[in-house]
Each structure stands twice: as structure tokens, then as C-alpha cells.
């Protein structure tokens with residue numbers, strides 16, 4: 498973490514409402530990245546100097562680390578994320594229809610545990626407005642220099658049985674702009690959403706998204722784009738196996754493990770009891786082990802043949818290395834940015850580079866799944 502962040506920014510954030518602090522940080526990132534001089538300063542301060550290239554989904558990533566969904570729901574900070582050196586950017590969750598999300602407050606920090614609880618409920622401008630925003634952005638600045646991922650959620654007003662259309666419509670509207678699509682059926686904050694992780698429901702969502710994918714690809718003479726599924730850490734072993742089998746069979750190109758959990762840590766300080774009693778999904782350090790365990794399971798189940806994106810509690814290079822060892826090819830974080838600031842990417846990439854040298858790996862590809870050997 499940068500000394501500036503530790504001394505000035507973090508103490509200020511601590512006394513602010515979590516959602517407001519997040520909005521201000523994003524505004525600051527947008528502001529600083531809108532001007533060539535401050536954008537260069539951002540890059541100088543935060544962009545990793547080391548490269549750890551990795552091929553995934555037929556694309557080249559400069560290193561394995563990007564932001565997790567939820568951090569930029571409205572696609573506002575694209576140039577900022579690029580400037581601070583993320584190797585890919587995930588926008589959203591985006592739903593077909595615009596929605597306000599749950600009443601505030603809906604995001605809470607448990608700083609001693611380095612954890613967050615949120616029940617945002619997919620607040621977002623909806624697929625039409627996000628597509629328009631991307632069209633304008635691409636028109637003005639061109640496409641981002643790193644792969645742009647879109648996280649697709651289900652609109653609250655859409656009944657579960659109409660979910661395939663809701664996801665497919667959003668994918669259709671965003672297809673021209675985004676490089677990878679993520680079907681999110683694992684947020685705990687949209688009523689009954691997680692039921693969509695089950696067999697037929699999941700299969701029909703994937704199939705309707707793949708239909709859009711194929712139609713758009715053939716009408717624009719391009720390749721189909723990678724489609725991933727994002728799962729909850731609260732699935733049982735049997736449920737996890739079923740989701741993986743269904744998603745692979747239906748044509749998903751990989752999996753993101755994991756979203757937030759409805760579980761709570763066993764131990765926490767007295768001052769955090771009120772926070773952990775809030776309804777919502779838990780992210781951050783207490784999620785790390787569960788998400789890594791699931792990555793291990795998926796990697797074993799799929800013999801390392803199906804790309805896994807690891808997310809959940811990554812706040813240090815050690816956390817990131819554990820997920821690589823478990824079998825993740827790419828990594829993401831949300832809470833880590835809240836507690837560590839914009840310096841997170843550089844510190845993780847420097848740390849991974851060091852680990853690879855210590856352990857004698859010349860490429861990251863060789864290291865993926867090392868804990869299984």
C-alpha cells in the first residue's frame with residue numbers, strides 16, 4: 498500500500514459512509530485519468546512495471562490481475578483502471594432494466610477483519626444506458642487497451658422463468674463493446690437469483706446467451722466471445738459439481754469462483770458484531786479460504802482443462818499465489834482495493850513475480866495448479 502494512501506486516504510475513508518467513500522474514490526479516479534498529465538502520474542505511481550503475461554480465453558493478458566464486478570457498475574472509470582495497470586476490467590453487474598437497488602445504507606466495512614458486507618441489489622443504469630455510454634466512450638477514446646468484461650445480472654422485475662431473455666438482451670446490447678461476458682447467478686442480494694445455478698435454469702440461460710453470441714459473431718464476421726459463469730461460495734460439493742458439469746456441457750468457457758458468501762466469520766471483534774449482523778454478502782479476507790477451496794475442487798474436477806478466475810479475499814501477493822496454486826489462471830479483487838487502494842495491483846504483481854522466481858517458474862502458465870502436483 499502506498500504511504501499516501503495509508504496516511505491520508507485510509508483514515509478519511511474510515512469515517513465516511515462506505516458507499517459514499519466508494520463513489521468519491523471512483524470520481525477521483527475518473528478525474529485524474531481525464532487529463533494526460535495526471536493520467537501519466539497515476540500510471541507512474543500505480544501501474545505494475547513487471548509483466549507476467551498469460552494467455553486465457555484466446556486472449557493475451559499482461560498479467561493475471563483485474564478488478565472484480567461491482568467496483569465499476571456504470572463503466573465510469575475505464576481510463577482510470579487502465580492507467581493504474583489492471584490487465585482487464587470487469588464492468589457491472591448490468592441488468593436488462595435500470596434499477597435503483599436496495600435502500601441505503603447497503604454497504605458496510607468491517608475494517609479489523611478486512612471484510613465488507615453488501616446488499617446493493619444490482620443498482621445500475623441498465624443495459625441500454627451502459628451500451629450508450631460505451632458507444633460514446635469508444636467513439637471518443639477508442640476501445641480500451643485491455644480486455645473489457647461485462648458482468649450480467651438479472652433485473653429484479655423479471656420473473657425467474659424469463660431470466661434467459663433478460664441476460665441475453667443485456668448481452669446483445671453490450672456485445673459490440675465487451676470482450677468477455679460473465680453470467681452472474683450468484684449474487685445473494687436479488688431474491689431467488691441463486692436458484693438459477695440449478696440445472697435446467699442455468700442451461701437455458703447459457704444457451705440463450707450463446708445464441709446471441711453466435712448471432713452477433715456471424716452477423717459481424719467476428720469470433721464468438723468467451724462466456725463465463727460466476728458462482729456462489731455457498732454451494733455444497735454436490736451442487737458445485739452439478740453447476741460445473743452443466744456449465745461446461747452448455748458451452749461456458751470458464752468459471753469465476755466466487756461471489757460473496759452469506760456465511761459469517763467464526764471470530765471477530767466486538768466492534769464488528771453489528772456489521773456482521775447486517776443482511777448481505779460477505780467479501781474480503783474471511784472469504785479467501787472458502788473461495789480457494791472451491792478453486793481447488795473445480796481444478797481437480799476439470800483436470801485443469803477449464804479456465805478458472807479466482808476471486809475472494811485477495812489482498813496480498815500471498816493470497817494471489819494461493820489461488821494460482823489452487824488452479825486459477827486469472828485473478829480479481831474488490832475488497833482488496835477498498836483496504837489497500839490503487840497500489841494493490843502493483844504490489845500483487847511484484848509479489849507474484851518474486852514468488853515465481855523463488856519457486857523456479859519461468860511462466861505463470863507453469864505455476865497454475867502447482868498445489869495439485
Ligand SMILES: Cc1cc2nc3c(=O)[nH]c(=O)nc-3n(C[C@H](O)[C@H](O)[C@H](O)COP(=O)(O)O)c2cc1C
Nearest residue numbers: 565566567590615681756780781809810830831832
Ligand atoms: C459492493 C459490492 C458489489 C458487488 N457487486 C457485484 C456484482 O454486481 N456482480 C458480481 O458478480 N459480483 C459483485 N460483487 C462481488 C465481487 O465481484 C467479488 O466476487 C466478491 O466481493 C469477492 O471478492 P473480494 O473478496 O475481493 O471482494 C460485489 C461485491 C461488493 C463488495
